[in-house]
Amino acid sequence: MFAIGSTLFALATAPGFPGWAGAATADTLCFTGSWFFTTAAWIQLVRSDRTRWFDRAAAATQFAGTLLFNLSTGAAVWAHAVTEQRDYVWTPDATGSALFLISGVLGMAAVGMPDLRSRDWCAGAINLAGCVAFGVSALAAFIRPDGVTADEWLANFGTFLGALCFLAAALIVLPRFARRVRA
Template sequence: MTETLHPPLTGLRVPPGWRVRNVQGRSLFATRATVTRPDGSEIDWSARRHRKGLAPAPLAQRPLRRFRDRARGASRSSWWMGGLFATGAFCFALGSLPLFFDHIRADVVAWVFFVGSVLFTSAAYLQFRECVAAPDTIDPAAPRRHGVHGLIGLRARSIGWYATAIQLVGTVFFNVSTFAATRADLDLDQQVHLIWVPDVWGSACFLIASALAYAEVSPHIWRRPRGDVGWNIAALNLLGSVAFGLAAVGARYLPTTGEPANIALVNLGTFAGALCFLIGAALLPIESAGARDASRR
């Protein structure tokens, strides 16, 4: 017998003896399903866990609502991504604090933001690569992709692929805007096109990516799946993206003065967004450890 394609899970092969039912998702994207393995055991398959390489939860024993305070057993990739995202978010939070930028040279503050954006891009690429390298079959024990296909590639039926790819593009826009902000010789027109416009595009990418990531883990708009730390992470990232978007709105330059329209909103939105991303990043190892614990129960 050979592996077959399951219509709602197009793009993922179903091994012989495996059965898929109760598929959930939005439009063309399958985000959750009940999968019966050849031995008769049932697992709660989810698109987020699949792309992150996390063990699926047994259907009869869902993950606990609370996880141990230390993320023992977390995957190495979750530590790397969490650390890079958290450090980048810390840079953005620090740079937006008056206690910091009022006492530090403007060029130093600008470089803090740029370093934070580079850390964001590094973490976003690891997240994108994690999605691209996900197995081509629903079997969680199947080998992950390697070589070129494990580094770059298209997953047309994966909502997570679009979320991670768009977020990666957004971080590059932030690289452009924050690097341009380190230059003190820009006129108003250059500031608008090199700082504010990329900032707006980056914020828009983050908002779209976060909305897709939230849709991936939430079968209903306001209902939190029981024991799903991934939902908490996606919700925090969505709130952080909204805050970054508000900061971008406040950062638009006024043609009369050449100053941002609402600097208080810029700082508050940046700080609030960075704080949300920081907490979400800290939960990544906990999500990974919790998934492993659930698979062993």
């Protein structure tokens, strides 16, 4: 589910794609991708180790962030038609990105000391890099009082880069059997 959501976010924000396909198409892909993220985060929360505080806190924080991305991406679909709603896009996006950063740090705490041989540690580090990229994207997506995005290119590129990181992290932790079947 994380891989599917990441792929949709990456496609929607790939350099040149929003200009070619249009903002409505890009926003719809992100909105759809956000539901895959939320479903995966819910499953991760339900399956998280209740005895390990960092695991549970990381999963809960990530799930809350995905809910806010559902709100912001849903608002973005309609915000181009209703200018007054553009503020409803940025606030949940920035808050969701902050929660993703917290979940990424908690996730790294859960996997422990750096170990480049550990799939979990590598996936956690790449996931955290994606969280940072989404955070940069959220800052760049700030809507100025004149209704213009602070830095649309950086907002899209940060989302694109973050989505690629999330995709890589999701693929790294696939069970070995599933990776062999897909190869």
